[in-house]
Amino acid sequence: MSFGWAYYGLFTMASEHLEFVESSALAVELCGIPLATPLIPAAGTLAREALEDVRGVYGAMLPKTVTPAPRSGNPPPRVAEAASGMVNSIGLQNPGLERFLEDLEHYDIGAPLFVSVAADTVGEFAAMCERLVGEERVAAVELNLSCPNVEHGGLQFCAGPSAVREVVSVCRGALAGKPMFVKLTSERVVANAVAAEEAGAHALTLINTVPALVVDARARGVFLRGGLSGPAIKPVALRAVYEVSKVVEVPLIGVGGVAGGTDVAEFMLAGATAVQVGSGSFVREPQVVLEEFAAYLREQGVFARDLTGALAGY
Amino acid sequence: MSFGWAYYGLFTMASEHLEFVESSALAVELCGIPLATPLIPAAGTLAREALEDVRGVYGAMLPKTVTPAPRSGNPPPRVAEAASGMVNSIGLQNPGLERFLEDLEHYDIGAPLFVSVAADTVGEFAAMCERLVGEERVAAVELNLSCPNVEHGGLQFCAGPSAVREVVSVCRGALAGKPMFVKLTSERVVANAVAAEEAGAHALTLINTVPALVVDARARGVFLRGGLSGPAIKPVALRAVYEVSKVVEVPLIGVGGVAGGTDVAEFMLAGATAVQVGSGSFVREPQVVLEEFAAYLREQGVFARDLTGALAGY
Amino acid sequence: MKLHEVKVLGRERFGDHALLRYRWSGVAHEPGQFVMVRALSSPTLDPFLSRPLFVHDYDGEVVSLLFEVRGRGTARLAREDAGLLVSTPLGRGFVFDGKEPVALVGGGVWVSPLKFLSRALNTSGIAHDIYLEVPATASTAYADWLSKSYPHAVLIPTDGSLNSPKTVLSHLGDFSRYAAICASGPSEMLARVKEVSTVPAQLALRERMACANGSCYGCAVPLWREGARIYTRACIEGPVFGAEEVVDVQKSGD
């Protein structure tokens, strides 16, 4: 269903900030949580040192994945450029859950706070969720399942449906109803998504980086073994959102290669309720992405929330 | 092991053609088949109408995948652009095996001829192999397993190790020793590669296109649901070659995003014996890719065959 | 595909449209053929694919291309400072048996190849009339340029939103006055020409292209051939087809 843009009343785009008299044009709801805009930073791509310019741009804040204990991360190099994207291997450098929670106020951007967690074992995942369930400032928890399960020979938690089902159902229990997003990779995404929904995920975040290798031909060496992100993977992420939207009922959060306003629209049309911006924010301002998306909505005469899944065949 | 370039004797690069007095700098051997260069066209990206400029460039010819019966292909649109790549959904348009074999002489570029095959069932795969085994002009067969298996609810033949094992072992029997390459996608590539090797593959071709979706935001429609190729997927393909090279013994053929000479080197360093050029050939001349690769070999003072797997950590 | 660096002689802009002229000393172009082009400064990645454009005009020395700025590729081509890489002329253009008069029917930016076609018909002394739709969405600058550039054409302003195919065809009136129709316009216009023409018609079709040399099977055009419905490749068997053999005109070429 679509409304003419006139419906919005006064809509003015200031040079620095968007001002909506009728701000509901951009608003969406995710698992019952109202978001002022459908944009969320992708986990690991927005640090507390860089929150100045994103107030009012992101509908929620999502810091880098936290693990039970502090992690120092991988030795450099950790990032490399690729065609229309980049490869990273940061190694989940983070201060550990307790220290992170002590500093929670630093993540305040005047929007709901989501927390991404990862761990080595199902038990540790559950323990983190138990620690977070009573933390009122945390509106939702995102399980980052693209990390190795040390109890299963280092296979990722999202290696297949049975592993997904186990960790998700345990965390669902531990979170006692607090919204839980499950983040998956593109590999086996449909089967894993179905398993995650069955195990109680409230929303699915699709997708994490795609396994990649960067070779330095002159040095004849591996430069970096990590995950590919950026516009290069956008068609892969869109496909994941689209296919999964056909088989699950829970809302989807699209992520992969967003670098402009129409990218946001594409993810929502493919089935996403909200959209995360990762590497794209390194090369374009999230503010500009939101402005472009707002211009798209105006041009099309639709509200953001009406885009989700509103895709015709060609 | 590396040789100084002087070792090659006279090496001159003419404006139109490479001339090697000692041409072994570029030569490689694949499953006992000598190739004058490590470059091969990727299946489906070089038609018989376009062979004029590729003589002497490609070490072997590999036409588009052939199926038992003719296929008319998918309705347009069939191709779309993506960031640093493209998405295609051609639908295996081909004249069918018999007609293809009648026209076999049109694929002569003065180099070994490989034939890519696909079918709806394991039985049809086997029948094609039986038809090809006696065809002396065909030096090797590449099984394209990225096609739906109608007996298994449309799941691809390369959906998982057990499906791979079945089709590969049956084809291995039917081909009675004729070299057989098995082409896989990036999804579950390590497990599938191991299964293919165990089932008798002589070489593995990695990777086929990555499932992708292109959305037209203005039309609010799906523009194309197909496979992503081009430089965007190079890091993904390199990773597949690298991981698989650690767990199998058979030679690997790298494919995905090659558009220049150092790309060829990267694939060989990651573990490939030969390298296929697909979408890259639409935007750059394969001739130029080969020239750049030869220049790289000269600069590094190595022979092509010495590059395979010769990768140090960073 | 081999692309050749050429010397751009001039770039003109009319609103969202651009005309680009370059010197060409290679193999001669035929009306209805196209070239693959890309900016010199983007040899591979952005945008990835080369863009197909009809030969708008060719006098034996200078080629001109007329295009609308729509996306990444054409935006680059229109930029003043970009050098140009172009292919040799590609595909099959319009064909003639000498019968006259001929009606050239076009619309939007797709009028492009009709200029060169008209020049060729003039050279061969074949009488022809030109009918061009000017959609309401076209800028005044482009509309003005069209009327100057096609001085003998009948220009028909249309309500662009519907691409009003009837308008141009109703101006054309009774098809049987003509020995043949050559059409290059939006898909709805071409479909309409195919539907209503009572005389042999040729349609300049477009389809999404990647390789432009027959390799990728991307540019599929549904044709009737020997009673069967097949997909042929616009890049090597087209882009101009006889209307009677085209099964239907795809909108993915718009």
Next chain:
Amino acid sequence: MKLHEVKVLGRERFGDHALLRYRWSGVAHEPGQFVMVRALSSPTLDPFLSRPLFVHDYDGEVVSLLFEVRGRGTARLAREDAGLLVSTPLGRGFVFDGKEPVALVGGGVWVSPLKFLSRALNTSGIAHDIYLEVPATASTAYADWLSKSYPHAVLIPTDGSLNSPKTVLSHLGDFSRYAAICASGPSEMLARVKEVSTVPAQLALRERMACANGSCYGCAVPLWREGARIYTRACIEGPVFGAEEVVDVQKSGD
């Protein structure tokens, strides 16, 4: 990251090196800081990431950047016709407690920030000597430019293949003559300064960067902090670090 379009005042090329000057009226730069830059014509895709470059010089109005053309990004930046997008000054530069004399030690293209540093020391009236390695691989054009651009520096031609770190340091002689060392050179030179300096040394480090605002944790530099080995982020805590806190100098910054 917000980038600002700036007016390029001049581009000079010396062999593989380029010097680019632009007008800047924003927040003032400090010696040792860097900026993220990209060509105006490649806003997103090719190349994807912006490039970090030290501020070579800054006089309050004009910023200059000195760089070596290595890959896609710097090739674009060096092209005459490209417009420029730059960030505000980023990171932490060299710090001083007023003690003198100071030795500035550099090599290769990494000498870049020492120009601005020398200017700042002059302004503060702090005595300093400059020692610059000129690797054998540098073009004569660059070597000539260096000697003109740093007229008071001791230039030390080295056998670039090994980056001969001993050479520049042996010219420098007894470190204790100086109150402090500021070094910006290839990783081996910096490692050597860290190893042998007997006086406080500051190292201008580089590491692969993506976000340049602390978000991605890409630009990891191993430091000793409170007795523990941690990875800090060069983009917000560096790029200049005290040599004593650096665990080791990574070659991924070369």
